Amino acid sequence: MRQILFEMSRFLVTLAFCSIIFPVSIKAEENVHISIQPVKGGFSLTNCSIIDDESDFFVVKKTASLFAVDIESATGIKPIVSNHISNLKGRIILLGTLGHNKLIDQLVNNGKLNISDIKGGWEQFKIQRINNPFKGVQQALIIVGSDRRGTAYGALSISEAIGVSPWSWWADVPIKKHARVYVTSNVTSKTPSVRYRGIFINDEDWGLKPWSTSNYEKKLGDIGPKTYARVCELILRLKGNMLAPAMHSCTGAFYSHPESKVVADQYGIIITTSHCEPLLFNNAAKSEWDSKRDGEWDYKTNRKTILKKMDNRVKEASPYENIYTIAMRGVHDEGMRGGLSNEEKVKVLTQVMFDQRNILQKYLDKPANEIPQIFVPYKEVLDVYELGLKVPEDATLVWPDDNYGYIKRLSNPEEQKRSGRAGVYYHLSYLGVPHDYLWLNTTPPVLMYEELHKAYVTGADRYWLLNVGDIKPAELGIQTFFSMAWDINKYNMSNINKMQSNYLSSIFGMKYEKDFQDLLDTYYRLAWSRKPEFMGWEYEWDSDENVKLKDTDFSFENYNDAQQRLTDYCRISNKANQIMKILPESYRPAFYEMIAYSIMGSYQMNRKFLMAQLNHELAKKNNISTNWAASEAQAAYDSLNNLSAHYNNMLNGKWKGMMALPSGFCAKYQEMPNVVRMESSGLHPYNLVPEKAKNKLIDCTVINLKKYVNKFTTQDRTINVVEGLGYDWNAIQLGKSEETPVDPKKPNAPRIDYTFSGVDADKVTVYVYALPFFPLYDGKGTCYGISVDGAPVQVTQTTAKEWTPLWKNQVIKNGAVFKATFSIIKTPKHIFSLVYGDPGVIIERVVIDWGGLKTTYVGPSVQ
Numbered sequence: 001m002r003q004i005l006f007e008m009s010r011f012l013v014t015l016a017f018c019s020i021i022f023p024v025s026i027k028a029e030e031n032v033h034i035s036i037q038p039v040k041g042g043f044s045l046t047n048c049s050i051i052d053d054e055s056d057f058f059v060v061k062k063t064a065s066l067f068a069v070d071i072e073s074a075t076g077i078k079p080i081v082s083n084h085i086s087n088l089k090g091r092i093i094l095l096g097t098l099g100h101n102k103l104i105d106q107l108v109n110n111g112k113l114n115i116s117d118i119k120g121g122w123e124q125f126k127i128q129r130i131n132n133p134f135k136g137v138q139q140a141l142i143i144v145g146s147d148r149r150g151t152a153y154g155a156l157s158i159s160e161a162i163g164v165s166p167w168s169w170w171a172d173v174p175i176k177k178h179a180r181v182y183v184t185s186n187v188t189s190k191t192p193s194v195r196y197r198g199i200f201i202n203d204e205d206w207g208l209k210p211w212s213t214s215n216y217e218k219k220l221g222d223i224g225p226k227t228y229a230r231v232c233e234l235i236l237r238l239k240g241n242m243l244a245p246a247m248h249s250c251t252g253a254f255y256s257h258p259e260s261k262v263v264a265d266q267y268g269i270i271i272t273t274s275h276c277e278p279l280l281f282n283n284a285a286k287s288e289w290d291s292k293r294d295g296e297w298d299y300k301t302n303r304k305t306i307l308k309k310m311d312n313r314v315k316e317a318s319p320y321e322n323i324y325t326i327a328m329r330g331v332h333d334e335g336m337r338g339g340l341s342n343e344e345k346v347k348v349l350t351q352v353m354f355d356q357r358n359i360l361q362k363y364l365d366k367p368a369n370e371i372p373q374i375f376v377p378y379k380e381v382l383d384v385y386e387l388g389l390k391v392p393e394d395a396t397l398v399w400p401d402d403n404y405g406y407i408k409r410l411s412n413p414e415e416q417k418r419s420g421r422a423g424v425y426y427h428l429s430y431l432g433v434p435h436d437y438l439w440l441n442t443t444p445p446v447l448m449y450e451e452l453h454k455a456y457v458t459g460a461d462r463y464w465l466l467n468v469g470d471i472k473p474a475e476l477g478i479q480t481f482f483s484m485a486w487d488i489n490k491y492n493m494s495n496i497n498k499m500q501s502n503y504l505s506s507i508f509g510m511k512y513e514k515d516f517q518d519l520l521d522t523y524y525r526l527a528w529s530r531k532p533e534f535m536g537w538e539y540e541w542d543s544d545e546n547v548k549l550k551d552t553d554f555s556f557e558n559y560n561d562a563q564q565r566l567t568d569y570c571r572i573s574n575k576a577n578q579i580m581k582i583l584p585e586s587y588r589p590a591f592y593e594m595i596a597y598s599i600m601g602s603y604q605m606n607r608k609f610l611m612a613q614l615n616h617e618l619a620k621k622n623n624i625s626t627n628w629a630a631s632e633a634q635a636a637y638d639s640l641n642n643l644s645a646h647y648n649n650m651l652n653g654k655w656k657g658m659m660a661l662p663s664g665f666c667a668k669y670q671e672m673p674n675v676v677r678m679e680s681s682g683l684h685p686y687n688l689v690p691e692k693a694k695n696k697l698i699d700c701t702v703i704n705l706k707k708y709v710n711k712f713t714t715q716d717r718t719i720n721v722v723e724g725l726g727y728d729w730n731a732i733q734l735g736k737s738e739e740t741p742v743d744p745k746k747p748n749a750p751r752i753d754y755t756f757s758g759v760d761a762d763k764v765t766v767y768v769y770a771l772p773f774f775p776l777y778d779g780k781g782t783c784y785g786i787s788v789d790g791a792p793v794q795v796t797q798t799t800a801k802e803w804t805p806l807w808k809n810q811v812i813k814n815g816a817v818f819k820a821t822f823s824i825i826k827t828p829k830h831i832f833s834l835v836y837g838d839p840g841v842i843i844e845r846v847v848i849d850w851g852g853l854k855t856t857y858v859g860p861s862v863q
Contacts, residue, residue: 198242423463699852
């Protein structure tokens with residue numbers, strides 16, 4: 001079973017492939033239509049110049065340069081970029097911001113350009129072709145923005161339409177080539193769904209920091225302005241507008257390299273900070289705060305020093321566009337210091353916010369309610385907020401998830417009236433209890449959509465921040481996040497699961513769309529029950545016993561539990577490898593970075609631990625395959641290292657230092673588990689092919705949630721099948737979050753019914769697995785009911801108190817288990833009912849046992 005994962009073979013691009021990659025007509029997200037054939041009225045990008053205005057914003061001038069390079073990269077012809085009226089001849093692209101471009105304003109005043117649909121708008125743009133707009137100009141392509149970023153988004157939307165991916169640098173997506181290219185549509189963009197949209201670079205110790213320090217920004221030896229220029233360009237191309245910079249103590253604080261803030265502003269990117277950094281001040285960095293020099297980070301006892309630090313930071317940053325975090329926590333990711341009582345915490349934070357707003361008003365010279373501010377009730381701060389802390393009405397409440405993708409609470413009806421609205425802080429990467437997941441992005445798009453849309457409809461439309469770790473390899477998750485933040489209404493629970501396969505197909509070829517969907521569905525499904533980082537079965541920051549590597553709870557004995565997992569991983573690993581081999585050579589690095597590495601790495605991580613477990617089990621039986629299993633585990637460990645080495649060394653070492661198995665601070669999953677070797681000759685393979693007989697369910701069954709027999713709903717309460725979530729990748733959503741609750745014990749409560757048969761007992765035990773959601777807000781719940789054969793409904797809820805052992809177990813396995821027993825009368829068929837309670841509950845698996853259920857990790861699968 002030892003496998004060489006891939007061999008990078010050379011491949012010539014064929015005409016047939018080109019016909020798939022380069023269609024005659026192209027349509028981008030913003031309905032920018034492009035043709036590579038002449039079209040009447042089409043604007044030729046290969047026969048034009050770009051005109052901007054010297055009085056326009058720097059980001060517009062930066063965009064003009066980027067746009068010219070994009071056109072050259074796609075066509076081989078670079079337009080001249082100029083702000084001189086003398087260049088008004090032939091065909092021109094007129095790029096500018098309303099009120100900051102004299103020629104555009106002239107067209108508006110002359111009635112040749114109607115901008116009423118974007119005037120005064122937020123980050124909107126208009127793309128319009130106009131014939132004979134000025135003397136000597138045959139045709140103009142007007143790209144006008146309501147503001148500086150709107151202008152940039154307009155131009156870069158055309159870049160994307162002609163084949164310049166936002167990921168052309170960060171994920172090495174090749175730029176598609178065209179001899180000629182024409183813009184054939186006029187476009188007016190809508191207001192973005194979310195006002196502020198950005199990423200937080202976090203836990204950068206094991207990827208971005210070593211890569212930047214020893215490779216990309218070697219001269220500086222840190223993450224600095226050169227790196228941030230690339231980050232900010234990526235955000236701008238993704239139609240984002242906000243960055244929370246890296247802030248671990250291993251990295252120089254963002255403001256310790258003064259050019260970094262200048263670079264961000266040149267790309268039009270707003271600087272924000274996480275919950276840790278009040279008024280942009282990073283107390284995790286020794287250069288910013290050193291307790292030996294500055295004293296304790298305790299506002300009650302050291303207010304003057306802390307206040308001075310924040311004052312200096314706002315003074316330095318105030319010339320630029322920022323969003324300021326108000327209130328405070330302890331040092332870095334700690335709770336408030338000083339051993340304060342709850343009443344004292346409320347009092348101190350009230351004083352902190354009052355002082356902070358005075359600083360903001362002093363340096364920004366405007367009322368505090370006109371300055372963007374966020375309050376992030378993260379971890380213990382949420383407890384203080386719920387004790388009655390009064391946050392200024394104009395500050396945005398930024399609701400965090402529990403670090404594992406489940407938002408802890410959202411705005412209640414009263415909070416939804418706040419002028420500052422609300423936002424979210426969401427994780428694709430995390431370092432903390434119960435276990436980090438810093439290596440791969442395994443958050444499925446359906447969960448991300450469900451939680452973020454739930455937030456959006458309760459008023460979280462002001463600020464979305466995504467914790468992306470080191471950015472790589474989270475490209476698909478980041479793309480999904482920004483697409484939703486730009487236009488949340490484009491997606492729903494039915495189409496969001498296909499978003500990433502569609503996106504990959506637009507890059508690598510539509511003929512692979514079904515293959516990509518298969519790869520992604522299987523990859524996310526397998527990680528749903530256990531992320532690759534969790535396969536060592538250890539907990540972090542826990543008892544001595546729990547921090548040690550252990551064998552998994554997947555079973556080699558029952559229902560092919562472990563065998564099927566290995567088989568499924570092996571299949572998609574091989575499939576990704578085969579697709580990569582037949583792609584043109586120039587496309588292979590992008591495919592490896594965006595999907596193949598994560599799939600292959602996940603397989604080898606699972607193989608390593610499951611083979612070590614098999615080795616232990618076989619050793620106890622003195623089985624002759626013991627040494628073979630040990631060899632397989634070691635081979636998987638070596639393969640993991642080889643996969644990362646290939647990532648770091650390809651493209652002449654462009655990403656050297658970026659990819660590693662992060663050790664966190666106490667995780668052990670990256671280690672080689674102990675194995676047992678017996679004194680014997682040779683290696684004897686063990687049969688790991690799933691045996692059909694083992695799948696047979698005796699005296700138990702698993703409900704196929706797609707195959708219901710009845711569904712009783714009302715106009716205002718829905719029940720739907722959801723694809724893209726759950727252990728079997730199909731789940732039932734008992735209502736949308738915005739619907740109203742119902743008592744599940746009422747006879748007319750909405751429900752969905754299933755049949756099961758073959759029971760020869762007088763009672764059954766039902767195991768229901770639900771997603772571990774939190775209530776929307778205080779006063780809401782997460783209850784649902786179940787019943788068998790019309791028996792009185794038994795009611796439960798999915799919420800566990802954060803940090804408890806129950807909560808740890810639920811987020812690790814993405815499931816909250818409810819066990820109930822029902823007495824039954826022996827009949828050929830029985831009815832199982834899921835009953836609506838609090839809207840939004842999602843059920844992912846139902847197992848019914850009448851005496852034959854065998855032990856597995858999360859129960860047997862649908863047969």
